Amino acid sequence: MFELIKKKLKHTDGYPYLLSILEHCLQMTYKRNGSQLQQWQLLDRILQQIVLQDEKGEDPDVTALENFNVKNIIKM
Incomplete structure (x- = not known):
């Protein structure tokens, strides 16, 4: 799923925001x-x-x- 999202956004202005969202998700505990x-x-x-x-x-x-x-x- 990540690869599909990455492929869709890789060369867009939204890609840095995707990375930021994922970085914040990594900081969340479970x-x-x-x-x-x-x-x-x-x-x-x-x-x-x-x-x-x-x-x-x-x-x-x-x-x-x-x-x-x-x-x-x-x-x-």
């Missing part, structure tokens, strides 16, 4: 029962919403965000 899993879930949902938005910024499918509360995911 523990099965910790808040880190919730951080990965939050990142996944943010990316889902970005991908699903149309050109007007509207999201045709808000099901993924029903009862979604960032405070419940990120415990500060």
Whole structure:
């Protein structure tokens, strides 16, 4: 999957941002029962919403965000 994304973005202005995103992902820790899993879930949902938005910024499918509360995911 990475090779496909890399091939798609390699010679674009977006490539440095892809590398930055991946670098930040490498810095995230993972523990099965910790808040880190919730951080990965939050990142996944943010990316889902970005991908699903149309050109007007509207999201045709808000099901993924029903009862979604960032405070419940990120415990500060």
